[in-house]
Amino acid sequence: MNDWATKGYLEPGEIKTTLPRKELLMKHLIAISECIQEIPCNPCVTVCPLKAITMKDINAIPVIDYEKCNGCGKCVGICPGLALFLIGIKNGKGIITLPYEMLPLPGKGNEVYLLNRKGERLGKGIVMRTVIVNKQTKSSLITVLCENEDDIYHIRNIEIIK
Amino acid sequence: MREIQEHPILKLARGKEIWIKFSGTPIRAYENETVAMALYREGIDVFTESSKLHRPRGMFCAIGKCSSCMMRVNGIPNVRTCILPAREGMVIEKQDMYGKLPESIEDFPEPCEIYTDIVIVGAGPAGLSAANILKDFNIRVLLVEQNPKLGGQLIKQTHKFFGSENEMAGTRGFEIANILIQNIKDSNINYKTDSTAFGFYPDSTLAIFQNNQLLKVHSKYFFFATGASEKMIPFAGNDVPGVFGAGAAQTMMNVFGIKPGKDILMVGAGNVGLIVSYQLLQAGINVKAVIEAMPKIGGYFVHAAKLRRFGVPILTGTTIKEVMGTKRVEKAISIGLDEEFKEIEGSEKEWNVDTVCLSTGLMPSVNLLSQAGCTLKYVSSLGGYVPIRNRELRTSRETIYVAGDVSGIEEASTAMVEGKIASLAILEKIGYATGREKEKNIEELQRLREGPFSSKIVESLGEVTYE
Ligand SMILES: Cc1cc2nc3c(=O)[nH]c(=O)nc-3n(C[C@H](O)[C@H](O)[C@H](O)COP(=O)(O)OP(=O)(O)OC[C@H]3O[C@@H](n4cnc5c(N)ncnc54)[C@H](O)[C@@H]3O)c2cc1C
Ligand code: SF4
Ligand code: SF4
Numbered sequence: 171m172n173d174w175a176t177k178g179y180l181e182p183g184e185i186k187t188t189l190p191r192k193e194l195l196m197k198h199l200i201a202i203s204e205c206i207q208e209i210p211c212n213p214c215v216t217v218c219p220l221k222a223i224t225m226k227d228i229n230a231i232p233v234i235d236y237e238k239c240n241g242c243g244k245c246v247g248i249c250p251g252l253a254l255f256l257i258g259i260k261n262g263k264g265i266i267t268l269p270y271e272m273l274p275l276p277g278k279g280n281e282v283y284l285l286n287r288k289g290e291r292l293g294k295g296i297v298m299r300t301v302i303v304n305k306q307t308k309s310s311l312i313t314v315l316c317e318n319e320d321d322i323y324h325i326r327n328i329e330i331i332k
Numbered sequence: 333m334r335e336i337q338e339h340p341i342l343k344l345a346r347g348k349e350i351w352i353k354f355s356g357t358p359i360r361a362y363e364n365e366t367v368a369m370a371l372y373r374e375g376i377d378v379f380t381e382s383s384k385l386h387r388p389r390g391m392f393c394a395i396g397k398c399s400s401c402m403m404r405v406n407g408i409p410n411v412r413t414c415i416l417p418a419r420e421g422m423v424i425e426k427q428d429m430y431g432k433l434p435e436s437i438e439d440f441p442e443p444c445e446i447y448t449d450i451v452i453v454g455a456g457p458a459g460l461s462a463a464n465i466l467k468d469f470n471i472r473v474l475l476v477e478q479n480p481k482l483g484g485q486l487i488k489q490t491h492k493f494f495g496s497e498n499e500m501a502g503t504r505g506f507e508i509a510n511i512l513i514q515n516i517k518d519s520n521i522n523y524k525t526d527s528t529a530f531g532f533y534p535d536s537t538l539a540i541f542q543n544n545q546l547l548k549v550h551s552k553y554f555f556f557a558t559g560a561s562e563k564m565i566p567f568a569g570n571d572v573p574g575v576f577g578a579g580a581a582q583t584m585m586n587v588f589g590i591k592p593g594k595d596i597l598m599v600g601a602g603n604v605g606l607i608v609s610y611q612l613l614q615a616g617i618n619v620k621a622v623i624e625a626m627p628k629i630g631g632y633f634v635h636a637a638k639l640r641r642f643g644v645p646i647l648t649g650t651t652i653k654e655v656m657g658t659k660r661v662e663k664a665i666s667i668g669l670d671e672e673f674k675e676i677e678g679s680e681k682e683w684n685v686d687t688v689c690l691s692t693g694l695m696p697s698v699n700l701l702s703q704a705g706c707t708l709k710y711v712s713s714l715g716g717y718v719p720i721r722n723r724e725l726r727t728s729r730e731t732i733y734v735a736g737d738v739s740g741i742e743e744a745s746t747a748m749v750e751g752k753i754a755s756l757a758i759l760e761k762i763g764y765a766t767g768r769e770k771e772k773n774i775e776e777l778q779r780l781r782e783g784p785f786s787s788k789i790v791e792s793l794g795e796v797t798y799e
Contacts, residue, residue, distance in 0.1 A: 175628045178601075178636030178646045207633045210745075210783045211494035213502035228496055229783030248502040250492035251634025272614060273340045289643025309492075327641040 179287040180204055182323045189323070190236040195259045199241030199267060199313075203232050204326075205253040214245040214254060243267055243301070247308040256313075257322040264322040265298070269309035275300055276312060276330055284316055285327035292324060293317065294331070333375045334591045336615050341490045341504065344589040352422040361418035366480065368394070368401045368414040369588045371424070377573040377660045379403055379413065380426045388659050390573025394580035395485075396478050396528070397561035397697065403427050407434045408544070417480045417526070443546040448474040448522070450758060451538060451551040453529045453700065456484020457744040458736025459557035460512040461751035467519035469759060474549060475521055476540055478528035481587070482516065483509035484559055485579065486744055488586040490614070491607055494632075498776065499745040506586070508744070529558075532703040536731075553731050553758050556701055557751060560694035560715060560737040565599075568654040574661030578608040578691035585615045593687025597664050598622040599652050603631035605691030610638050620683055623650040623666050625673065632785075653680060655688055664688050694741045706732055713792045714740035720796050723774060724757035725750055733758060740796070742789060749777045 174180050190200045201222070203214075208229045215223045215232060222238035223245060225231070246254045246269050256267035276282050276297045283291045295314040302310045316325060336344060347363030354371055361370035368391050371379065378388040379401055392400035396415035405411040406423050409431025413424065450466060452459045455477035466473045481487060489505020500508050516523060524542055531539035538554065540547040562577035564570060574593065578600070581592040596617060598609045601624035609619045622639065627649050629636045636646060653667040653675070668679030695716040698708055707728040708717040718740045719727045726733050733754040736747035756770035781790050 174633060176648050177640075178629055178633070179640040180637070204637065205634060208784050209494055209632055209634070210496075210780055210785070211501060212496050216497055217502070227782065228779065248492070250494050250502055251632065252638050253634045271340050273338055273616075275340075285641060285643070287637065287641055289641055 174206070180206070190257075192259065194236055195257060195322070197258075199243075199256040199258040199265060200236050201234050201239050201241065201243075201245055201254055201256055203234055203254055205232055205249070205251055207231070209251075211250065213248045213250065217244045217248045219244065243311055246311055247301075247303050249309075252309060255326065259319045259322065260315075262319055264316040264319045264325070265313060266316065266322055266325050267299075267311050267313040268326060268328070270312045270328065271309050274330060275302065275310055276328065281331055282314065283329040283331060284314065284321065284325045285329055286324045287326045289327065291329065292321070295321075295325070295328070297328075334373050336585060336589045336591055338616075339589070340614050342506075342586060342589070346589070350418060350420040352418050352420075352424060354424045355426060359424075363418070364480075365418050365588060366414055367403075367405065367416045367418045367422065367424055369584065369590060370418050371413070372584070373588070373590045379573075382571070383429045387571055388573055389571065390660075391576070392564075392580060393562055393577045394583040395561075402431075404431065406439075408439065409433065415479050415526070440544050440546070443548055446474060446547055446549045448472040448549065448551045449762070450474070450553045450555055450755075451476065451549050452555040452557060453538070454484065454557035454559055454736070454738070455479075455482040455513075455516075455523065455525075456557060456559050456736060456747065457486050457509070457512070458559075458738075458747040458751040459484070459555070460509075460516060461748040462555055462557065462735060462755035463519075463521050463523075464512060464515050465752055465755040466759070467516065467521050469764060471759075471762065473521050474551070475516065475523040476527040476529055476549075477523070477525050480525050482513045482523065482525060486512075488579075488582045489607075489744070490586050490611055493745065495745045495780070499748065499780075505744065529700055532700050536704075538700075553733065553761075554704070555733045555735070555754060555758070556738055557734070557736045557747075558697040558700065558738045560696050560741055562690065563693040563695050565652075565690060565692045567652050569656055569661075572655050572657045572661050573659060574657060574686055575655055575688045575690065578604050578689040581687070581689050582608050582611060585611060585617075591615060591617055592689070593661075593685070594618060595620055595683075595685040596687045596689055597652070597666070597683045597685045598689045598691060600624060600691035600693070601626075601629045601631055601636065601646050601648070602691060602693070603635055604694075605689075606631040606635035606639060608689065608691060609644060610635070610642075613639075613642055613644070619644050620685055621645045621647055621666075623647045623652065625649070625651040625669055627671070650681075651675075652688065661686050661688055694737060696738045696741065698738060701727065701732070701734065701738070704729060704732055709796050711740070711792045711795055713788050714796070718796055720798060722798055724770065725754035726757065740789070740793060746777060746780055749773055749780065753777065 486509035735750035
């Protein structure tokens, strides 16, 4: 039995696909997937304008071609599993774009708590951008800047500071 | 009192304010709200009493499938108030024991006879997608639905659906429902809401009541897409108001904009439990934990991960032992289970919650099929008794077809394809050239069921599908 199947979250080491090379991450944001179980789903494949995401059949796990992805975020907004994220590195700081479906939505410049996959606070970050797509169909996308570049492997949620 | 003010996904709009009376007290209700929802929103938990031990009774399933919310309405007993739209001046009373009919039967108009080619019972994804096919042919179709709204369980699914483009993947469930419903409303299909099919008679008459009106339906074909109901599990205090089916909590929040509680314990970590827990968070409600008897999470990993990210614990190998409370849940006790599912002494945990949601499985609603004499078989992995059928979903009776959860618990995506297959099969029998389209959908269904999550379903379906 996989550990994640009992705990409900991944340890950073459990992400099966190798993550993008650091040189790529320093160029622009790149999509990564934490969709690790064979489920009948493929909108991420259909939505990508650059055909960067592929799947053997609808039940297979999505594979992202990091060289092709330009970080547009379309796949992050449509994914029903909220299992796709964009990550990048700029001047030694980490940048993460994550899907967010709660209220209130943070605005640009707001300070927020950064949460890991278990919902634990790991520190604070600054919201760089909030893209409110049609909320009835897609998830809003929040982009946060984190102090450490390593945070991109751990941060998967945010919490509004009251 | 319990209104959701703001929601990240839904636009919540309430109808015009009206007033009803409950045990003599005026209660505010809104148009488009059911009686049970109005009472609950105004803070009333106890609707009636059990007939023998006089224990308090509240709502449980909220979709018209159980009998927990039955009350006396304008003098008529045994009315399911969770699906009864509130109307100005309605008089609601606690039920007296089994309920007595009023002396005069003025309230009941003469029965009405209806003749049709196909009657579809249930307007969830299965029934709606069947009606969407049938609407384009020159035949008489009657679609009946016991809820005030068409759409079945789909109208409360605020999450985006899996699947492929064909099943509108990435779209939220309620939006898929809106599309299907609009097509029906724009067509010639005769549809009736607030209409419950309750009896199938030996002369093949289907009996339906719409409010107090009896409808006797005579049809060439019968299409049952009645869905499923939530399973209750045994534990002390499982009848205390505030113990709800998870689907009921979902109906309250996402159809009526009402908070089911303040602090929730979710029992069951299948997809329903995980999804509803996440939706509770979206409604601003505190989910203390999800507990699961099995040693691993049953639902999709991505649904679990969505919850864990918000710090909601998922405790596997844990079940509910007891719920305490007089008129409302005040506390719940969980307990750990060993590999043989025996309770581990001393592993009890106390939860300060006012609501316990059960998502411990669904059971196909086969009552009418059983009355109609269709052969049923018990298959636990399909949810309970399910009808024996052939590959185009015809039951053991020549003119009776099924689709969706009633034929085995699965998903909306498969329910929709099944609805298409069964309706195309009926059309073929009537003499239309729909055979090829039918085969295409049979293939589509196989494709959807290819994944590892479906292997058990496919195996079980083999047991109930004849050539
Ligand atoms: C919380 C939750 C999350 C889910 N998430 C997903 C998902 O992400 N993807 C997915 O594909 N599926 C999902 N499902 C499953 C999906 O909703 C169901 O499988 C699907 O709705 C079944 O469709 P159906 O038409 O068979 O039944 P239903 O949707 O249950 O519809 C049956 C209809 O029949 C009516 N009815 C029943 N008996 C009578 C009667 N006697 N007279 C008149 N009317 C009657 C009922 O009122 C109901 O409207 C989810 C279910 C739940 C509860
Ligand atoms: S971010 Fe854009 S380009 Fe990259 S995989 Fe997603 S959809 Fe494709
Ligand atoms: S859309 Fe999301 S959940 Fe669906 S296959 Fe792609 S990554 Fe997985």
